[in-house]
Amino acid sequence: MNKQLLMRRYEVLGKSAPLFYDEPLELVRGEGVWVYDASGRRFLDTYNNVPHVGHCHPHVVAALTAQASTFNSHTRYLHENIVGYVERLTAKFADSLSMAMLTCTGSEANELALRMARQHTGAQGIIVTSCAYHGNTEAVAELGTAFMPEARTTQRVLAFPPPCSYRIPVGASADSLADFYAAEVAKAVATFSQRGLGVAGILICPEFANEGLVMEPPGFIEKAVDCVRAAGGLYIADEVQGGFGRTGEHWWSHQHAGVIPDIVTLGKPMGNGHPLAGVVARADLIEAFGDWGMYFNTFAGNPVSCAVGNAVLDVLEQEDLLSNAVTVGHYIAERLDALQAKYSIIGDVRHKGLFFGVELVSDQDSKQPASVSAMRVVNEMCRKGVLISRIGLHDNVLKMRPPMSFTHEHADILLETLDHCLADL
Ligand SMILES: Cc1ncc(COP(=O)(O)O)c(C=O)c1O
Secondary structure, three states: OOHHHHHHHHHHHOOOOOOOOOOOOOEEEEEEOEEEEOOOOEEEEOOOOOOOOOEOOHHHHHHHHHHHOOOOOOOOOOOHHHHHHHHHHHOOOOOOOOEEEEEOOHHHHHHHHHHHHHHHHOOOEEEEEOOOOOOOOHHHHOOOOOOOHHHHHOOOEEEEOOOOOOOOOOOOOHHHHHHHHHHHHHHHHHHHHHHOOOEEEEEEOOOOOOOOOOOOOOOHHHHHHHHHHHOOOEEEEEOOOOOOOOOOOOOOHHHHOOOOOOEEEEOHHHHEOEOOEEEEEOHHHHHHHHHHOOOOOOOOOOHHHHHHHHHHHHHHHHOOHHHHHHHHHHHHHHHHHHHHHHOOOEEEEEEEOOEEEEEEEOOOOOOOEOHHHHHHHHHHHHHOOEEOEEEOOOOOEEEEOOOOOOOHHHHHHHHHHHHHHHHOO
16 A cells, blocks of 8 residues: 555545545556556456446547547537537436436536425425435535434435335334335425425435445335425436446436436436536426526536547447346346355345445344444455445445446456455455
8 A cells, every 4th residue: 555645645635535445545547347556456346337338438538538639618609519418318318307407516416406496396395315425515415314414403304214125114014115115205294394394305316325225115216206296396316326327227227116207417427437417307497497597517518528428328328238237237136146145144135237235234133234344345355356335324235336347257256256255254
């Protein structure tokens, strides 16, 4: 480890700027699913969804370079890249989601979605899960009810428990779970009404990524959204992690539940590492928001960013990466199930496309979270050359979410390494 660089980083960025792993990595190069540290050692990247179509994909790099050496500015001029990209992007959504606004980050996209929902409904209340993370602006930090300071005092955000099918809450049963969690959403709606705030919307990541990729009971999303809409609120789907085919079969993770959102927010994979994010929404919402107040974002969706966004779509389509997410995803899930049969510490295996959550528990019956073991596995995997992370309310869910070009051969490396690390616990 480069201790000198670490100390210099502490001096200028502070010790609380997060770093992965006990021994932080100094990564200097990436190619496809591989990243290389300063000593030339290569690591299999099973964690990063930002380089969605692979690190430094040549088609994306070429598009970026070509546009950057031709012209770049902001979005206040006509430019084919901008219009063409948004046309192509919105065509991938349901007909009702026909307009977009571009931003630089997922946080900005969620901030815009909150403003739009509050402006449209005239209400203030937003409902989220109790383990949500939707970003870092002041209004969006209020949504992080588990750990963000702004969430402690806000009156305009209420949380319901992550709709988990693995841990059945007290008072619920396996076959009434969807109703149980929907009733929690209904309670939040009623509380906002008592507070005189009304409900502006429910904002969820439809694959519940930060919640530990929990599998929601079938029918829950429909029931929850119906309840919010009946009270005048909107459905905002945060696709910052689940979008662009991550979950396989569909382009957007909200499509799995079959409920069309009013607003969708996008980010991370959209620019393969370039800061490109945005909101896709009903045309009437975007038009009304624009009439209400001007929105301009200097860097968002500039000609270079849109060239990159277009190139990411090209690669996803030309390399058929959604199908790859389905086939390789199933292969990994089956092998994770086999590991679950072998190691009692694995309480639950969850997957959607190329996104996996492996929940570690110290006891199968009590489902006591094995958070320390999860931390050890993540660090040991890194030492053995495979990058993963952990997530969830107890940080006991191993999180694997590789670039979409991950193959069966890469999967074998991941699974053999995980097998060794679990054996060593
Ligand atoms: C679900 C979700 N939404 C929004 C964000 C915020 O995105 P950004 O860091 O680009 O602001 C994140 C970031 O981790 C996220 O996981």
